[in-house]
Amino acid sequence: MPYYIERGEIPPKRHTQFRNPAGDLHFEELLSRKGFSGEHTNMYHLRMPTRLAAVGRFMERQLQEAKGIPHRHRHLRTGKVNSSGGPIGSRQVLFYNDDVIISKAHPDETLNSFYRNGQADELLYVQSGKGTLATNLGNIAFVPGDYVVIPRGVIWQMSFDEPTRFLIMETRGSIDVPDRYVSDRGQLLEHAPFCERDLKLPDFQAPIDEQGEYRLMVRLQGGIQEYIYAQHPFDLVGWAGQCYPWAFSIHDFEPITGRIHQPPPVHQTFQAAGLVICSFVPRLFDYHPQSIPAPYYHSNVDSDEIIFYSRGEFMSRKGIEDESITYHPMGLPHGPQPGMYEGSIGKQETDELAVMIDTFAPLKVAAAAMGIDDEHYPMSWSE
Numbered sequence: 001m002p003y004y005i006e007r008g009e010i011p012p013k014r015h016t017q018f019r020n021p022a023g024d025l026h027f028e029e030l031l032s033r034k035g036f037s038g039e040h041t042n043m044y045h046l047r048m049p050t051r052l053a054a055v056g057r058f059m060e061r062q063l064q065e066a067k068g069i070p071h072r073h074r075h076l077r078t079g080k081v082n083s084s085g086g087p088i089g090s091r092q093v094l095f096y097n098d099d100v101i102i103s104k105a106h107p108d109e110t111l112n113s114f115y116r117n118g119q120a121d122e123l124l125y126v127q128s129g130k131g132t133l134a135t136n137l138g139n140i141a142f143v144p145g146d147y148v149v150i151p152r153g154v155i156w157q158m159s160f161d162e163p164t165r166f167l168i169m170e171t172r173g174s175i176d177v178p179d180r181y182v183s184d185r186g187q188l189l190e191h192a193p194f195c196e197r198d199l200k201l202p203d204f205q206a207p208i209d210e211q212g213e214y215r216l217m218v219r220l221q222g223g224i225q226e227y228i229y230a231q232h233p234f235d236l237v238g239w240a241g242q243c244y245p246w247a248f249s250i251h252d253f254e255p256i257t258g259r260i261h262q263p264p265p266v267h268q269t270f271q272a273a274g275l276v277i278c279s280f281v282p283r284l285f286d287y288h289p290q291s292i293p294a295p296y297y298h299s300n301v302d303s304d305e306i307i308f309y310s311r312g313e314f315m316s317r318k319g320i321e322d323e324s325i326t327y328h329p330m331g332l333p334h335g336p337q338p339g340m341y342e343g344s345i346g347k348q349e350t351d352e353l354a355v356m357i358d359t360f361a362p363l364k365v366a367a368a369a370m371g372i373d374d375e376h377y378p379m380s381w382s383e
């Protein structure tokens with residue numbers, strides 16, 4: 001979570017009586033991480049946040065693994081994935097393990113009911129389109145290149161101004177900026193590739209004082225539980241704390257370059273338990289007179305590597321298109337394709353834009369990936 005902020009009306013002291021001008025008491029709710037021992041937000045409701053009208057259906061959602069497929073490098077043309085519906089229903093899971101579920105979604109419908117991920121944080125990378133994430137803590141307008149971070153527990157809806165495409169990561173652990181970018185007291189450090197001023201924070205909205213029936217879908221590991229609440233979930237008069245949705249544009253990531261090829265950790269943008277997320281952005285290449293800008297071949301034997309190619313020319317890959325994903329599993333070496341390693345010598349800059357997800361446990365390939373799999377990719381290194 002970024003840092004402590006306050007929005008709307010809050011009492012001067014936490015856990016004390018807080019009333020409206022008519023004398024009615026507001027109801028405080030604590031949203032907290034690591035039990036009661038991590039970052040937290042105090043929220044002040046018009047009504048009890050626990051007032052249910054009904055417990056609805058449980059809709060089972062089991063992840064489907066592609067069975068009996070060979071272990072090999074993969075290239076998925078995710079622009080062709082069969083996806084439509086709302087921002088939840090349109091998700092097509094492509095890879096997963098116990099730490100992360102990686103999906104692509106091309107929603108074409110507004111999310112009018114309310115949604116809360118009960119057991120995972122969500123990171124939505126906006127490949128294209130525009131819209132608004134509306135939450136109980138405030139709104140965030142998103143545009144292409146934004147990473148939108150939605151911690152578990154936040155209640156949200158979504159609307160679109162343009163057809164929108166997301167790459168989505170749902171993580172078991174919290175999604176944070178890397179520890180090494182942050183001081184002991186929680187400030188982003190001088191060497192970090194972005195700072196607090198680059199973050200987009202929620203735009204607080206006045207509380208909605210309505211009662212009736214409001215459908216909330218809570219995402220759980222095995223499915224989605226529907227609840228009907230007796231008041232509008234966006235009834236906060238104010239809140240204060242460090243748990244809230246936020247966004248960061250990949251275009252505000254300031255690349256770190258060097259005389260020789262810089263390894264992926266210089267591109268790291270987020271961390272979560274069991275994975276890192278990196279941003280490859282337009283930048284000048286290495287300036288040692290004998291440098292080779294393309295990456296060296298590598299066997300990063302403790303991580304599976306997913307790269308989502310957002311746009312631009314990719315110096316080390318042939319046959320890649322916008323929205324391609326390459327998957328290089330930990331059991332094999334990988335690197336530039338024929339001609340690309342030596343061909344990169346003398347190149348001055350790159351305009352590539354890509355998101356990399358390195359997981360520390362092997363990923364499973366989901367069944368939905370099979371329809372968009374480029375079966376020739378493993379042989380693309382053959383000269």
Ligand SMILES: [Fe+2]
Nearest residue numbers: 298305328334
């Ligand atoms: Fe790699």
